[in-house]
Amino acid sequence: MIPLADAFPEAVHTLKLWLDAAPRDGRCVVFCHFDADGLAAGALFGRALPLLGFTEVVVVPSGRDESAFSDDARQRLAALEPASLIVTDLGVNTRGTLEAGGVPTLYVDHHRPSGAPDDAFVISAYDWEPIPCSAWLAYGLLEAAAPDVDELRELDWIAAIGVISDLGENAPWPLMADAKRRHTAKWLKEATVLVNAARRASTFQAPAALDLLLSADGPKPLAEHPDADPLHAARKEVNRAMAEGRKAAPVFSEHDPDVPEGLAPDDLRFALVRVDSACQIHPLIAQQWRGRLPTYPVICANTGYLDGIVAFSTRSAREDVRLPELYQSIDTPGWNGRWGHGHDQASGGHLPPDVFNRVLDALGFPPDAHV
Numbered sequence: 001m002i003p004l005a006d007a008f009p010e011a012v013h014t015l016k017l018w019l020d021a022a023p024r025d026g027r028c029v030v031f032c033h034f035d036a037d038g039l040a041a042g043a044l045f046g047r048a049l050p051l052l053g054f055t056e057v058v059v060v061p062s063g064r065d066e067s068a069f070s071d072d073a074r075q076r077l078a079a080l081e082p083a084s085l086i087v088t089d090l091g092v093n094t095r096g097t098l099e100a101g102g103v104p105t106l107y108v109d110h111h112r113p114s115g116a117p118d119d120a121f122v123i124s125a126y127d128w129e130p131i132p133c134s135a136w137l138a139y140g141l142l143e144a145a146a147p148d149v150d151e152l153r154e155l156d157w158i159a160a161i162g163v164i165s166d167l168g169e170n171a172p173w174p175l176m177a178d179a180k181r182r183h184t185a186k187w188l189k190e191a192t193v194l195v196n197a198a199r200r201a202s203t204f205q206a207p208a209a210l211d212l213l214l215s216a217d218g219p220k221p222l223a224e225h226p227d228a229d230p231l232h233a234a235r236k237e238v239n240r241a242m243a244e245g246r247k248a249a250p251v252f253s254e255h256d257p258d259v260p261e262g263l264a265p266d267d268l269r270f271a272l273v274r275v276d277s278a279c280q281i282h283p284l285i286a287q288q289w290r291g292r293l294p295t296y297p298v299i300c301a302n303t304g305y306l307d308g309i310v311a312f313s314t315r316s317a318r319e320d321v322r323l324p325e326l327y328q329s330i331d332t333p334g335w336n337g338r339w340g341h342g343h344d345q346a347s348g349g350h351l352p353p354d355v356f357n358r359v360l361d362a363l364g365f366p367p368d369a370h371v
Contacts, residue, residue: 001129011123011137012144014106018084018121019052019145021104026083030059031068031090031097033134034206036195038062038089040135040162041108043213044155045086048142051149058082059214061206062090064280065306065350067338069095089134091341092116092124108137111342112324130172135162139175157183157191157219164192183219191219194231201234202278241279248273250289250298253364259329265320270363271296274371276304283313283348290315297321299348299363301356303371310356310371313348323347330362 022028028049032042039061046059058080066073068090077085077098085098088108096117099105106121110131116122123141125132132140139159143152160179163171169185170176180188198209208230216222250271257264271293273285286300297316305311314323324347327340332355339349351359357370 002127004125004128004130004132007125007128008140008144011125012141014121014123015141015145018104018106021121022054022084022106024053025055027056027058027081028054028084028086029077029080029082030057030086030088031073031077032059032061032087032210033089034061034064034199034204035089036165036192036199036209037133037135037162039195039199039206039210039213040158040165041088041133041138043158043210044135044138044142045088046214047155047158048146048149048152051151052142052146059210061210064204065309065311068097069093074098088138092122096120108134108141110134110137112344114337114341132173133162133166133171135159135166136171136173138162154217157188158213160188161192161195161213161219164188165196187219187223190223194223194228194235197235197238198231200238200280200284202237203230203234205230205234238279238281241277241281242284245275245277245281245285246288248275248285250293250296251365251369252296253360253369254366255364257326257364258362259326263322263326263329265318268321269296270314270365271298272360272365272369273298273300275300275302277302278304280305280311282311283315283346286313286315286348290317294318297323301371303353306350308352309350310353311348311350312356314346316345318345321345327359330359332358 030042030045032038042059046057049057068087085103085105091111092107092109092113094115099117099120108123110125110133112126113124156179163173195209198205212222250273253270282300282302286298289298294317297314299312299314301310301312322344324340335355340347353371360369
């Protein structure tokens with residue numbers, strides 16, 4: 001691990017190299033993940049780049065079942081005809097996006113990378129200590145690259161939403177105390193809950209949350225804005241879905257995972273919780289059971305989120321298990337490399353039921369655990 005203070009200057013240098021390569025008079029597209037951290041990072045770039053001279057900045061969130069490195073995503077981005085591109089909170093992968101076509105592309109991320117594309121500008125904080133989330137990264141990079149742009153300081157609340165969502169209110173972000181003082185912990189938390197609920201709801205209100213992050217003057221104006229009504233409705237729907245999801249009980253694997261030696265400790269067992277919800281509650285359910293089952297990586301499989309697909313999240317309290325390495329060692333023909341990314345203790349994916357059942361078999365679950 002590299003201390004953040006030691007790694008940061010090189011990251012700022014990478015941003016400046018991208019700024020030198022990106023034409024100010026062309027369209028810059030910012031492609032961000034749809035969770036609160038990704039939306040916050042996207043909004044920070046969306047609001048800051050015009051202050052640095054960019055004449056047109058378009059921020060687009062990823063879809064519910066979209067990889068940044070899929071052909072569909074690549075085509076969607078290319079259709080926007082960007083002169084430059086930022087991809088944030090969506091991972092880093094050798095497959096890349098538009099850099100092969102000559103578009104100056106910057107990746108700003110904190111997940112475990114799966115290689116890096118040629119000809120791209122890559123800022124990956126996965127091996128930093130502490131690991132900053134994408135909004136923390138975005139704000140810090142922009143502030144360091146443009147220290148004389150005072151308007152950037154007014155965007156600290158957006159960064160705080162991303163940090164609180166990904167790392168909690170007590171995260172070691174140096175500006176957290178000042179952000180709470182300026183905007184109050186109450187309203188920062190309220191805005192964070194609303195932005196998170198937006199992407200979890202069955203109606204998928206992430207674009208509405210992004211619009212508010214791009215336009216509001218602070219967390220309180222965001223939460224009280226009439227355009228936030230869909231976010232409040234989303235919050236109620238997600239709360240109802242969570243109340244139902246908490247009723248599900250886990251089942252457990254029965255033997256060691258069938259993976260290469262060294263990827264799984266002896267006697268490692270997984271827990272599986274099944275839910276059927278149109279809301280994206282599977283990460284939350286897995287996280288809650290993680291605290292109750294600290295020796296088990298907990299999988300929450302949701303068969304109601306995407307038609308014909310099992311959406312699943314795994315959360316683990318064990319530092320001796322690196323979930324991406326373990327998952328990507330499991331052979332899933334036609335799906336290898338398309339799932340099992342993320343963090344060492346937080347991973348998952350979207351798989352057809354038969355492929356997901358193949359994963360369960362490899363992890364040691366009995367046939368009656370199949371979806």
